[in-house]
Amino acid sequence: MRSPHSLLPLPALLAAAVATLFAQTGQAPLPRIVQRDSRYALLVDGAPYLVLGAQVNNSSAWPAMLPKVWPAIEYIQANTVEIPVYWEQFEPEPDRFDYSTVDMLLSQAREHHVRLVLLWFGTWKNGSSHYMPLWMKRDPQRYPRLIGANGRRVDSPSPHAAATLAADKHALAGLMRHLKASDSRRTVIMVQVENEAGAYGSVRDYSAEAQKSFAGPVPPELLAALHKAASPTASWSAVFGADADEFFHAWSVAHFVGQVAAAGKAEYALPLYANAALRDPLKPGPPSTYESGGPTDNVIPIWKAAAPALDLLAPDIYQIDPARYLRALELYSRADNPLFVPETGNLPAGARFFFAALGHGAIGYAPFGIDYTGFSNAPLGAARMNEESLAPFALNYKLIGPMMREIASLNFEGKLQTAIEDNGEKEKHSQTLEFGPWKAVVSYGLPQFGPGNNPKGNAEPVGRALIAQLADNQFLAAGFFCRVDFQMIDAASGKQREFLRVDEGGYQGGAFKAIRIWSGDQTDWGLNFSSAPQVLRVTLGTY
Numbered sequence: 001m002r003s004p005h006s007l008l009p010l011p012a013l014l015a016a017a018v019a020t021l022f023a024q025t026g027q028a029p030l031p032r033i034v035q036r037d038s039r040y041a042l043l044v045d046g047a048p049y050l051v052l053g054a055q056v057n058n059s060s061a062w063p064a065m066l067p068k069v070w071p072a073i074e075y076i077q078a079n080t081v082e083i084p085v086y087w088e089q090f091e092p093e094p095d096r097f098d099y100s101t102v103d104m105l106l107s108q109a110r111e112h113h114v115r116l117v118l119l120w121f122g123t124w125k126n127g128s129s130h131y132m133p134l135w136m137k138r139d140p141q142r143y144p145r146l147i148g149a150n151g152r153r154v155d156s157p158s159p160h161a162a163a164t165l166a167a168d169k170h171a172l173a174g175l176m177r178h179l180k181a182s183d184s185r186r187t188v189i190m191v192q193v194e195n196e197a198g199a200y201g202s203v204r205d206y207s208a209e210a211q212k213s214f215a216g217p218v219p220p221e222l223l224a225a226l227h228k229a230a231s232p233t234a235s236w237s238a239v240f241g242a243d244a245d246e247f248f249h250a251w252s253v254a255h256f257v258g259q260v261a262a263a264g265k266a267e268y269a270l271p272l273y274a275n276a277a278l279r280d281p282l283k284p285g286p287p288s289t290y291e292s293g294g295p296t297d298n299v300i301p302i303w304k305a306a307a308p309a310l311d312l313l314a315p316d317i318y319q320i321d322p323a324r325y326l327r328a329l330e331l332y333s334r335a336d337n338p339l340f341v342p343e344t345g346n347l348p349a350g351a352r353f354f355f356a357a358l359g360h361g362a363i364g365y366a367p368f369g370i371d372y373t374g375f376s377n378a379p380l381g382a383a384r385m386n387e388e389s390l391a392p393f394a395l396n397y398k399l400i401g402p403m404m405r406e407i408a409s410l411n412f413e414g415k416l417q418t419a420i421e422d423n424g425e426k427e428k429h430s431q432t433l434e435f436g437p438w439k440a441v442v443s444y445g446l447p448q449f450g451p452g453n454n455p456k457g458n459a460e461p462v463g464r465a466l467i468a469q470l471a472d473n474q475f476l477a478a479g480f481f482c483r484v485d486f487q488m489i490d491a492a493s494g495k496q497r498e499f500l501r502v503d504e505g506g507y508q509g510g511a512f513k514a515i516r517i518w519s520g521d522q523t524d525w526g527l528n529f530s531s532a533p534q535v536l537r538v539t540l541g542t543y
């Protein structure tokens with residue numbers, strides 16, 4: 001017998017199923033990450049979900065600041081807010097947890113109809129330990145910083161400090177236990193463990209503890225994970241040569257973070273991740289020039305082996321050069337790693353990279369510094385945070401927000417491709433995406449009316465397009481500041497493209513609803529996208 005829900009489209013079905021489950025058990029399904037071939041989806045309420053995120057500034061998660069956070073979140077139309085939980089606030093005295101701020105975040109997020117990704121600012125924050133509680137800062141012998149090669153202390157916590165590890169495990173476990181008890185609606189969908197762990201100022205720790213481990217054997221599980229045929233007693237230097245210092249620190253930090261993550265996950269099994277301060281994706285210098293020990297691209301396999309409780313390793317991408325941005329996306333979208341961009345610069349020219357992230361299968365993305373507290377991290381981001389600087393990001397979410405479930409599903413099924421405008425080289429003003437016998441040609445800088453032989457690029461490189469295959473000859477197309485056309489790949493066949501029907505519309509309750517058919521000037525020169533958020537369902541034929 002068909003269930004009474006089986007005639008409803010997918011999101012309506014989903015909402016009904018979640019409501020039934022919630023009524024029966026008082027619990028929505030746990031968010032989780034699933035894999036199909038080398039693609040991933042983040043399931044929230046049991047179905048693929050795309051994090052249209054916004055990360056607040058570092059010191060904006062205090063109750064007094066929240067009124068300056070929500071207007072920016074509403075303006076950008078994010079569906080998920082990434083917001084810190086400060087260890088110093090959460091555990092003001094040893095083993096006394098203060099849940100008041102977390103509870104306020106949960107209730108205000110629900111009022112604003114957004115989900116949360118909580119950022120655990122624990123032992124590491126950008127390589128230092130500035131969010132440790134006062135009682136830890138006052139006891140640097142017990143919770144030590146690392147020692148550089150010259151014997152001087154470096155402003156970065158030692159991953160070899162047993163007391164720090166125990167305290168961090170205890171605190172994150174306390175946070176996760178509280179979430180489990182107070183968030184049956186799954187307002188929190190993921191937790192970031194630490195923030196950009198690693199060290200600036202020394203490639204590794206040279207404390208007595210660290211020296212002892214460094215002289216000892218490489219852990220067998222790491223040798224096995226890296227397929228290294230080395231003697232079980234071989235030292236770090238013997239196995240890794242010039243990389244030994246960096247790889248040792250990566251293993252040590254990852255092992256620490258992995259144990260903290262495992263302690264949290266044992267309480268409440270939400271997806272967990274760690275974020276990376278990247279090294280230059282095209283020309284990485286020596287490890288002394290970037291944050292050593294964090295999940296930089298060259299040590300992803302070490303982190304995977306050392307921290308299996310983490311579901312993914314995520315790049316914080318502040319590059320504005322497209323070649324570097326795209327390379328960073330490539331490096332972190334791996335068969336063994338779901339792509340998630342938890343931080344990216346909020347410079348308006350960077351908004352198009354959201355499409356690039358989708359094209360690499362991202363489960364989510366979040367520009368950084370989204371609130372009206374008056375802080376700007378220029379030159380990484382815009383000089384002023386206001387509606388004008390946020391407008392290009394708001395446009396992205398306005399377009400994708402109403403169909404984020406469908407986009408996440410199409411991506412999971414491997415049916416979605418994207419294009420973004422490059423920074424001005426002539427040959428890149430037109431790009432081609434291939435779908436079986438069809439190719440979609442995306443061009444930048446053409447007028448909306450007239451032939452398209454010589455695209456010159458937009459005055460600023462803001463063009464972006466998304467094409468998804470719905471059926472053999474049917475596509476979803478959306479974008480800004482570009483022209484999209486379709487051609488048969490096999491030109492020799494002599495078959496020419498015909499737009500059988502181009503519907504403009506959008507998804508409502510899981511089904512595409514058309515509001516008009518495009519034809520005449522709107523299709524005679526291809527499909528021209530301006531600054532208007534428009535979604536097209538394109539049905540193709542040939543003549």
Ligand code: DGJ
Nearest residue numbers: 058126195196316343377
């Ligand atoms: C990356 C860090 O993860 C963020 O918390 C922040 O410090 C930015 N850098 C810079 O604004």
